[in-house]
Structures are given as structure tokens and as C-alpha cells.
Amino acid sequence: MxxxxxxxxxxxxxxxxxxxxxxFVLLVALxxxxxxxxxxxxxxxxxxYFVVLIYILNRxxxxxxxxxxxxxxxxxxxxxxxxxxxxxxxxxSKKDYARYEKSAKxxxxxxxxxxxxxxxxxxxxxxxxxxxxxxxxxxxxxxDKSKVTYYPLGEDFLEALLxxxxxxxxxxxxxxxxxxxxxxxxxxxxxxxxxxxxxVEIFLMYDDLGCIATVPDDFYEQxxxxxxxxxxCNKFRPILSHIHNNRDHRKxxxxxxxxxxxxxxxxxxxxxxxxxxxxxxKDTAIKIEGEAVKSLSALFISLWNMQNVRQLDCDKYLxxxxxxxxxxxxxxxxxxxxxxxxxxxxxxTVYMNILGCARDYVYICTPYLICDRELLNCMxxxxxxxxxxxxxxxxxxxxxxxxxxTRSNYKKLIDKGVKVYEYTPGFIHAKSFVCDDKxxxxxxxxxxxxxxxxxFECGAWMYNTECIGDxxxxxxxxxxxxxxxxxxxxxxxxxxxxxxxxMKVFSPLL
Numbered sequence: 001m002x003x004x005x006x007x008x009x010x011x012x013x014x015x016x017x018x019x020x021x022x023x024f025v026l027l028v029a030l031x032x033x034x035x036x037x038x039x040x041x042x043x044x045x046x047x048x049y050f051v052v053l054i055y056i057l058n059r060x061x062x063x064x065x066x067x068x069x070x071x072x073x074x075x076x077x078x079x080x081x082x083x084x085x086x087x088x089x090x091x092x093s094k095k096d097y098a099r100y101e102k103s104a105k106x107x108x109x110x111x112x113x114x115x116x117x118x119x120x121x122x123x124x125x126x127x128x129x130x131x132x133x134x135x136x137x138x139x140x141x142x143x144d145k146s147k148v149t150y151y152p153l154g155e156d157f158l159e160a161l162l163x164x165x166x167x168x169x170x171x172x173x174x175x176x177x178x179x180x181x182x183x184x185x186x187x188x189x190x191x192x193x194x195x196x197x198x199x200v201e202i203f204l205m206y207d208d209l210g211c212i213a214t215v216p217d218d219f220y221e222q223x224x225x226x227x228x229x230x231x232x233c234n235k236f237r238p239i240l241s242h243i244h245n246n247r248d249h250r251k252x253x254x255x256x257x258x259x260x261x262x263x264x265x266x267x268x269x270x271x272x273x274x275x276x277x278x279x280x281x282k283d284t285a286i287k288i289e290g291e292a293v294k295s296l297s298a299l300f301i302s303l304w305n306m307q308n309v310r311q312l313d314c315d316k317y318l319x320x321x322x323x324x325x326x327x328x329x330x331x332x333x334x335x336x337x338x339x340x341x342x343x344x345x346x347x348x349t350v351y352m353n354i355l356g357c358a359r360d361y362v363y364i365c366t367p368y369l370i371c372d373r374e375l376l377n378c379m380x381x382x383x384x385x386x387x388x389x390x391x392x393x394x395x396x397x398x399x400x401x402x403x404x405x406t407r408s409n410y411k412k413l414i415d416k417g418v419k420v421y422e423y424t425p426g427f428i429h430a431k432s433f434v435c436d437d438k439x440x441x442x443x444x445x446x447x448x449x450x451x452x453x454x455x456f457e458c459g460a461w462m463y464n465t466e467c468i469g470d471x472x473x474x475x476x477x478x479x480x481x482x483x484x485x486x487x488x489x490x491x492x493x494x495x496x497x498x499x500x501x502x503m504k505v506f507s508p509l510l
Contacts, residue, residue, distance in 0.1 A: 052073060052081035052084055053070070053073055053074070053081070056069050056070055056073065056084065057070070062372050062373075062374060064372045064373065064507075065372075065449075065453070067505060068505055068506045068507075069084050071505065071506075072084070096246075096306055097340055097341060099305060099306045099307075099308055100302060100303075100305075100306040100337075100341055101341075102305070103301065103302050103305035103306065103311070103314075104302055106314045107298045107301060107302055107314050107318065108139060110294065110298065110314060110318040111139055111140070111141050111294070111295065111298055112141060113135050113141045113142065114141050114142055114143065114144075116141075116142045116143065116144045116330060117131060117132065117135070117142050119144070120142065120330060120463065124438070124463070126357040127330070127438070127439070127463045127464075129353070129357070130350070130353045130354070130357070130439070130461065130463075131330070131332060131461075131463070133349065133350075133353060134332050134334050134346075134350065134461060135332075137342070137344055137346055137349065138334045138335060138336070138342065138346045140295055140332050140333065140334035140335070141295070141332070142330055142331075142332050143290070143291045143292035143295075143330065143331055143332065144291075144327075144329070144330050145290050145291045145327065146288055146289060146290035146291050146292035146293070146327045146331050147288070147289045147290055147326060147327030147466070148286055148287070148288055148289075148327060148329075148331055148460070148462060148465045148466065148467045149286065149287040149289075149467060150284070150285075150286050150442070150467035150470040150471050150474070151263070151284060151285045151286065151287070152284055152470075152474040152477075153272075153273075153282070153283065153284070154265045154271040154272040154273065154281065154283045154285075155272045155273065157261070157263065157265050157272075157283075157284075157285040158184060158187070158272050160261075160287055161188070161253060161261060162187060162188065162191055164253075164255045164259050164261075164287070165188065165191045165192065165195065165253075165255060166191055166194075166195075167255065168195050168200045168255045168256055169200065169256055170200065170201065170256045170257075171200060171201040171202070171203070171254075171255075171256060171257075171317065172192070172195065172200060172201070172202045172203070172253070172254070172255055172256075173203050173252065173253065173254040173296075173297060173300040173301075173304075173317075174202075174203070174204045174205070174252070174253050175204075175205045175206075175233075175248065175250050175251070175252040175253075175299075175300050175303065175304075176205075176206050176207075176250075176251050176252075176266050176267050177206070177207045177210040177211075177247065177248060177249045177250065177251065177266055177444075178206070178207070178210045178211055178214055178266035178267065178268050179206045179211055179214065179215055179219075179266070179267045179268070180211070180214035180215065180266075180267065180268035180269065181214070181215060182268065182269035182274065182275065183269050183272075183274045184267055184268060184269050184271065184272050184274060185267050185268070188267060189226075192204075192226070192228055193226050193227070193228075196226060196227035196228060197227075201229070202227070202228045202229060203228075203229045203230075203300075203304060203312070204223060204228055204229070204230045204231075205230070205231050205232075205233050205248070205300070205303065205304055205307070206219075206220075206230075206232060206233065206248075207232070207233050207234065207247050207248040207249070208232035208233060208234055208235045208236045209234065209236045209247055210247060210248070210249075211232070212236055214268065219232075220232050229310065231304070231307050233247075233248040233303065233307060234246060234247060234248060245338070245454045246338045246454055246455065246456065247450075247454070247455050247456070248303060248455070248456045249444050249450075249451060249455040249456060249457050250262075250299065250303070250335070250444055250456055250457060250458045251263060251264065251265060251266060251285075251444050251458070252296050252299060252300050252458060254293060254296050254297050254300060256321065257293055257294065257297055257317060257318070257319055257321045258289065258293060258321040259287060259288070259289050259293060260287070260288045260292075260293040260296035260297070260333070261285055261286070261287050261288075262285065262286060262288075262296065262333065262442070262443055262444070262458055262459065262460060263283070263284050263285025263286055263430075263431075263442055263443065263444070264283045264284060264285065264367075264429050264430050264431050264443075264444060265283045265284070265285045265429075271283055271429070277398070277427070278394070278396045278397065278398050278426050278427035279395075279396040279425055279426020279427055280425035280426035280427075281426060281427055281429060282423055282425070282426065282427070282428040282429065282430060282478065283428075283429040283430050284365070284430040284432060284442060284471075284474070285442070286442045286460060286467060288331060288333065288460065289327065290321070290327055291321075292331045292332070292333055292460075293321065293333075294318055294319070295332070295333035295334070296333050296458075297317055297318055298314075298318060299333070299335045299458055301314060301317060301318070302335075303456060327465065327466065328464060328465060328466045329462060329463050329464030329465035329466065329468075330462070330463045330464065330465070331460055331461070331462050331463075331465055332460065332461040332462075333458065333459070333460045334346065334350070334458065334459060334460070334461060335456070335457065335458045336445060336455075336456070336457040336458070336459075337456050337457075338453070338454055338455070338456070345452050345453060347443075347445035347451065347452055347457055347459065348371075348375060348452045350441060350445075350459070350461060351375065351378075351433060351441070351445075351447075352374075352375060352378045354433050354435050354439050354441065355378045355379060355381070355382045355387075355389075355435075356378065356382075357435075357439075358382050358385075358387045358389075358435050358436060359387065359436055360387065360388065360435075360436045360437075361387060361388035361389070361390070361434075361435065361436060362379075362382060362387060362388070362389050362390075362433060362434070362435045362436075363390050363392075363432075363433070363434045363435075363472065363475040363476075364379075364389070364390065364391045364392070364432070364433055364447075365391075365392045365428055365430040365431065365432045365475065365478070366391070366392075366393060366428075366430075366431055366446055366447040367393065367394055367398070367427065367428060367429045367430075367431070367446060368393075368402055368405075368406055368446050368447060368448040369391070369393055369405075369406040369409050369447050369448075370402065370405050370406060370409075370447070370448040370449060370504070370507050371447045371448060371449070371452060372449075372452075375447065375452075376409060376412060376413065379391070379413060379416075379418055380412065380413060380416035380417075380418065381416075383413075383416050383417035383418045384416055384417060388419075389417070389418045389419065390418070390419045390420075390421065390475075390479070391413065391418060391419070391420050391421065392421045392422070392423055392428055392475070392478060392479065392482055393406055393420070393421070393422055393423070393428065394422065394423055394426070394427040394428050394429075395422035395423050395424045395425075395426070395427075395482070395483065396426045396427050397427070398427055401499075401503055402448075404492070404496055404499060404500040404503070405500050405503050405504055405507060407492060407500070408492055408497060408500035408501065408504060410485055410490040411490040411491050414485065414487050414490045415487070415490075419484060420484075420485045420490075421479060421482035421483060421484050421485065422482055422483050422485065423478065423481065423482045424481060424482055424483050425481055428478070430442075431443055431444060431445055431446055431447075431451075431459075432471060432475075434468060434471045434472050434475055437468060437469070437472065438463060438464050438468065439461075439462065439463055439468075440461075440462045440465070440467070440468045440471050441459050441460065441461050441462070442459065442460055442462075442471070443457065443458055443459020443460060444457045444458055444459060445457045445458075445459055448507075449507055
């Protein structure tokens with residue numbers, strides 16, 4: 001116990017958090033002193049307060065995002081207004097945005113819309129509308145010559161990943177929110193070092209805050225000594241700022257531009273059940289082969305180049321490779337980024353578009369259910385239209401407060417006809433939608449504010465691909481291992497409900 005406490009106290013996250021806390025206390029003290037000492041400053045401060053409050057009320061965003069800041073500013077009139085200016089932004093920094101745009105200008109000519117959009121219009125007007133949105137909103141083109149394979153567990157994904165990494169001849173891209181030392185990473189690291197000796201270029205990027213407790217501070221330097229080009233994304237700095245909001249939550253592997261992986265699985269042992277953390281860990285991923293892999297490569301390159309490290313040449317890595325020609329249907333790998341890189345919430349809109357066009361069923365897996373009223377109403381509306389909407393969430397939580405917030409939304413959904421289940425063997429981390437045997441999404445986008453607003457995310461939208469049947473079958477199999485939440489049990493006890501409702505008010509800030 002003492003050793004664990006010492007480890008926590010000495011950790012980079014704890015020290016950084018303490019520095020941020022000191023900064024906060026000093027700001028409070030400074031404000032209190034200035035406010036009491038100078039009458040003119042006090043008058044100016046109140047003018048500043050009213051200007052900020054009016055600005056918040058008129059911001060172009062959903063009411064749920066405004067409400068917590070309105071409460072904070074009204075409870076702490078002057079200091080709260082200053083905190084709002086300091087911490088409220090969910091936008092990437094101007095410097096990061098400038099780098100991203102510089103790289104994006106070189107990437108965009110490689111991602112022009114294909115003639116497939118005209119083909120799909122003749123097949124299905126709903127599919128056409130969704131595909132058209134993804135190109136207009138996310139500059140993500142539609143591909144047909146691509147094969148998609150579905151992996152229902154992390155163990156299946158790891159086996160396929162190691163096979164493809166071992167076959168690399170030219171380059172490997174890897175981008176993950178979490179990398180943790182253990183069996184899974186050890187197996188992957190071994191293959192990567194072998195590939196370096198064979199002359200394969202390897203580029204690995206991980207989120208620094210996501211990995212702050214899972215790898216050493218100098219992890220990227222260790223990998224560079226192995227010949228692996230490695231960079232921590234959005235490096236953590238102990239500064240009281242909104243910059244920590246925009247984490248890299250993507251999970252991408254690309255091998256030779258020929259094959260690509262995405263889904264919910266990070267590179268840590270709980271994802272393959274080599275380490276039992278919250279019961280059985282249920283997660284999913286897909287493998288894409290063929291032309292559509294180019295879009296995954298583009299997502300990786302755009303964020304890699306934003307980090308101001310060695311710039312990757314788009315012409316060298318963004319090319320069409322053979323493979324996947326026997327694939328059925330259409331696929332669109334897409335990204336979702338914080339403003340101003342993306343001026344709208346791509347992932348949320350993709351999910352709402354599926355719910356809006358559903359006729360028969362929509363099956364959803366999500367580890368968290370902390371989204372805004374608009375998305376919840378979209379699920380309710382689909383159920384009220386007669387669509388069979390089913391939702392699977394975890395039964396064993398990874399975060400108890402978040403779990404209560406998730407459960408606090410059950411009653412509203414169940415009252416409107418949505419069937420809610422909990423995965424009783426443990427924790428379900430999959431993020432997937434399956435609809436009407438023809439539409440599906442698999443990726444990294446949770447149904448929470450972090451994923452839908454703040455983070456860099458990715459996913460793959462699919463229409464009539466061969467793996468949609470596998471995704472549906474896996475959902476139904478998972479349903480058999482899950483517990484249906486009856487209407488009489490949907491409402492939380494009073495104090496749990498009170499806590500959850502209070503937390504939900506501030507959930508856009510969490």
C-alpha cells in the first residue's frame with residue numbers, strides 16, 4: 001500500500017496536477033487581492049463579468065454545453081468569468097491548427113470524392129445522403145474496392161494485427177490512445193523491432209495524457225533507440241489551460257497502405273483479457289483491405305504532421321494499393337476532430353443520420369452513455385417510430401461516477417421503447433452501430449461529451465459490407481450474455497439519482 005502511494009506521489013501526473021492546483025490557488029488569491037484593493041478594477045471586473053455572461057448565452061452550441069459555465073460564472077461572478085476564458089475552449093490551439101491545415105492542404109488532393117457516390121445514389125437514397133454528408137462534413141470519400149473483416153474480441157484482433165505487422169515490407173503507421181507495457185505490447189514491440197532490422201519504416205504515436213500512468217516518461221525516447229519513429233501526441237504540460245481537452249483517442253494501424261485496422265482496442269493487456277480489470281473485457285475492431293486504407297493513412301499523417309515532428313510526405317504514403325477487390329459494399333473511413341479543424345460534431349451526426357433513416361432495427365454498443373438531449377431524443381424518436389433500438393452498456397463499470405451517469409439515462413430511453421441491456425460478464429468497450437442489415441459504424445467514438453466534442457476520433461461507416469452480418473450476429477450473441485434492464489429498475493435510488501443529475505449538469509466539462 002505504501003509503495004503504491006509513493007509511486008503515485010512520484011508520478012508525472014501527480015506532480016503535474018499539484019502544479020496546476022498551485023496555479024489555481026494563486027489565481028484565486030490574486031483575484032481576491034485585486035478585487036479588494038482597487039475599486040476601479042472591481043467596477044471593470046463586473047463589466048467583464050456581464051460581457052462574458054452575455055457571450056456564453058449567445059455562443060453557437062447546444063444548451064447542455066453552456067449550462068455548466070453559466071452556473072460557474074453566476075456562482076463565482078468574476079473569477080468564474082476568467083476561468084471560462086481560460087478553460088472553456090474545446091478548440092485546438094491556433095498553432096496546432098496552422099500545422100494541421102498546412103498538412104491537410106497536401107492531403108486533400110488525395111481524398112477526392114469517387115464516382116461511387118453516383119452508384120450508391122441509384123442503389124439507396126439513404127446511403128447516398130449519409131455518404132454525401134461524410135464527404136461534405138469530413139472530406140471522407142466513398143470506396144468500393146475494399147474488404148472489411150470484423151473482430152469480436154481483442155484476442156482475435158491481436159492475432160490478426162501481429163500477422164499483418166509481420167508481413168510489412170515498406171512502412172507501418174500506429175496511433176493509439178493507450179499503450180501499456182505488458183504481454184500485448186511486448187508481442188507487438190518484438191515484431192516492430194524485427195521489422196526495423198528488415199528496413200521497414202515504423203511510425204508510432206500515442207496520446208501522452210492517455211499513457212501518463214501506463215508507460216515511462218521517456219517511452220518515446222526508448223522506442224527511438226530501437227529505430228522506431230515515435231512521438232507522444234499533445235504532450236502533457238502542468239499548465240492551467242484548455243489544451244488538455246483535445247486528446248488523441250484514435251486507434252489506427254496501417255501496414256504498407258495495403259491494410260488498416262481501427263476500432264475500440266488499445267494496446268494494453270485488459271483489451272485482450274490477459275489482465276482481468278473489470279470482468280471480461282468485450283471490445284471490437286475491423287480490418288480494411290484495399291483502396292479505403294488510404295483514408296486511414298491520411299488521418300494518421302495529418303495528426304503526425306501537426307505534432308511538428310518529422311513531416312511525412314503525402315505522395316510517398318498516400319497511394320492506392322491492390323487488395324480487397326473481392327470486398328462487397330462500400331466503406332468510408334472518417335475522422336472527427338475538435339474545432340476549428342472540424343466545425344461540426346462529425347461522429348454525433350453520423351450516429352444521428354443512422355438513427356434517422358432506420359426502418360427495422362438499430363443495435364448499439366457503447367461503454368458510456370453521457371450524451372446530449374439531442375442524441376438521446378434521436379434514439380427515442382427511432383423507437384417511437386417502431387424501430388427496434390437496442391443498447392448494450394457495461395455491467396461492471398470502470399468509473400463508478402460515469403456508470404451512475406450512464407444509468408441515469410436509462411429511464412428516459414426505456415420509457416420511449418428503447419431496450420437497454422448491461423453486459424453482465426464485465427465491461428463492454430466496443431463503440432458500434434448496426435442498422436437494418438445494411439449500415440454499420442465501428443470505431444473509437446463513445447456516446448459521451450469527450451468523444452463527441454473534444455477528442456480526435458475515427459471510425460468507419462459501412463454500407464452492405466460483408467462484415468455487417470458478422471457484427472449483427474456478434475451483437476445478438478452478446479445480447480444473450482447481457483441483462484435486460486426492466487422498466488421498474490430503470491430509475492436510480494434518490495441519492496444516486498441526485499448525484500448523477502448533478503454530475504450530468506457538469507458532464508460537458510469532465
